[in-house]
Amino acid sequence: MADRTISLTLAEISTLAAAALVRAGASEALARSLARAIVAAEAAGKPALGLAHLPDYLDALDCGRIDGRAEPLLTSPVPALTRCDCRGGIAQLGFDTAFEELVSKTRIFGLTVYASHNSFTTGELGWYVARLAAEGLVAFAATNGPALIAGAGGTKPVYCTNPLAFAAPRANGPPLVIDQASSATAFVKVREAAERGGTIPEGWALDAEGRPTTDPNAAIKGALLAFGGARGANIALMVEVLAAGLTGANWSLDAPDFQSGDETPGAGLFILAIAPQFLARDFETRLARQLERLSADYGVHIPGEARARARRRTGGSGVTLPLALFDSISSFRRR
Template sequence: MNDTVTLTIEQAQELSLAVLEGNGFGKEHAGAIMRSVVAAQIDECHSHGLYRLMGCVHTARNGGLDTHAQPEIIDQAPAITRVDARKGCSLLSFEKALPMLVEKTRHCGISVLAITNSFHFSALWPEVEQISAHGLVGMAMTPTHAFVAPAGGTKPLLGTNPIAFSWPRPGKTPYTFDFATSMIARGEIELHRRAGKPIPEGWAIDKNGDATTDPTEALEGAMLTFGGHKGSALSTMIGLLAGPLIGDVLGHETYAASENAPGKPHHGEMIIAFSPETFLGADAQKHLDHAEELFEGIVNQGARLPSQRRFEARERSRKNGVTIPKALYEDLSALTAEQ
C-alpha cells in the first residue's frame, strides 16, 4: 500500500495556492507563503513544508491573521528598516522590504530589518539565503509561542526561538544554518504525533515535568532547550532582540488562534544583513576566499557542512518532484474541496 504521494514542483505550487486562495488569502500573501513552504518541501524540510499550510488555514479561519493586510514599510534610520505587518503573515513583509534592506546594507555595511505585529510560521533559511544570494551575509531570528521550558524549569515560558545564518559562497551553495533553540522544531513533534511514532528521549517533558517520549504528552507539556542552559540563554537573547528591542512582545505573551478565540499570534522578527564589500572595500574577495579555508577544513575532516543534506535534497526534488504523506495530501485536497 502506497502511503505517500509524489508531486511535481509545479503541482506543489498549484496545490499550495489553491489551499491558500481558496481559504481567503489574498494573492500576494498566498504567493509569499507558497514560495516559502514549497522551498522547504523541495529541501525535504517536512516540518516547514506543505504541512504548514494546515496551520495557516486554521489560523486564518479562526481570525488569527489578516489575509489581505498590506505591510507598512518605515524608513526608520540610515541602517534600520521597520515593517508593521498589520497582523498579516511575515513573509510578505520580508519580500516587500528586502530591496530596502539590501540597499541600506550596501550603504552602511550593516543593516537591520525589524518586522513587527506579524504572523510568523515559516523556516528562516529561505530568508537568509535570499540575503546571501545578493552577496551579503544574513542573520534572522524570531520568538514563538511559549512551548519550551527554561533550563531547570518545568513549564513553558520560552519559544522554540529559531536563529538562522547564511554566508555567501560565489559559485557554491551558501554556508547556511537554521535551527531552533529547543531540542527540535515543534513541527517535528507534531509530525511524530500524526504518524503515531514516539519522539526521542530528551526532546520534551509532560505537563507534570517528567520526561516523555509520547508526542501528545510532549505537546501538552513543554519542550526542552538544546544544550541545557546554553540553549536557554540563546533563546532568551532571541526573545529580547526580536521582541522588546524592536517594540514587540515576548513570546510567552502570544498564543495561537483556536476555534474559541482569535488568539494573539502576532510577534516580531529581526533580520540583520552585512556587506563584505562595504566592510572591506577592494579586499573583500580576498577575505571571502580566506573564509573558504575554514569550510574546506571542515569537509576535509569528513564532517558535513550545515544544510548540505538539504542542498542534496533540493537537487533530488528538482529531478523527481516532492513526496509527502498521502494523509497530508488528502487533508490539503479536502481544504480545496470545501470551498
C-alpha cells in the same frame, strides 16, 4: 498497507498552495508569498515546514489568526533600519515587500537591520537568510512565537522554540546556511510523533507536571526542553530579546496559540544583514577555502550543502507527499 503517495513538481506545489490559500481567504499577494516560502522549504528538504505546515496557515486564515488581507506597513526610523508591522498577516509577505530595499540599503550602508512584528509564526527561518546570502550578504535572523519550551531551571513554557539562522555566501558553491531551534527538537517533530502514535527520545520534553516524558502527547501539554540545558535556554532568552524585545512583538509568554483561537500570535522577526566586502573584499573566496579545508581535511559537516543537494534533486524529480495531505489541501474550503 503502505500509505498512498503522490508526486508533484515544485511548480505544481506552488499552484496547489497558492490556490488553497486564496480559497482560505488570502489575498493574491499573501498567497504568492507564502507559496514561494513553502516551495522553498520543500526544495530544501524540510517538508515539515513545507506543505505539511500549510494546513496550519489555512486553518489560521479560516479562523482569523491570520488576516488574509493584511498589507505590511514599512517604516524606516533611520536609514539603516527597516521596521515592518505585518498587521496580523504573515512574516513572509513583510519580508518579500522589504527585500529589494533591504538588499540595496545593505550594499550602501554596509549593514542593516530588519525588524517585523504582529505576524503569524515565520515558517522556515533559514529561507530568510539564504535569500540574503544569494545576494552576496551575510545574514543573521532570530524569531519567536507562542511559549513552548521551559527556561533554565523551570518546568513551564516561557519561550517559543526560538530558532536562529545564519547564512554566508561562498565562492563557487552553495552558501553556508545554519538554521536551528533553541529547543532540543522542533515542535513539528513532536507533533508528528503524536500523530503517528510514536514516542520521542528522552531529553526532549517534560509533561504538564514537569516530569521528563517520552510521550509526545504529554509533551504537547507540557514543555519542550532547550538543547544543552541552561546554555540552550540562555540562547532562547537571547533570541527572545532580539525577536520580541527589539521588534516590539509579543513576548512568547503573551503570544496567543498559533493552533487555536482567532488572535494572531503577534510573532517577531529580527534580521541583521551585512555586506562583507566592506570588511574583507575576498570574503567569499576565503570562506570557500576554509569550508573546503574543514570538510576535506577534518571531516566537518558543512550546513547548507545538504540543502543545495536537496534543491537539485527536487528541481528534477519533484516531491513525494502523502495523498491524504494532498487531498486535504486541494479540497480545503472556508467554514
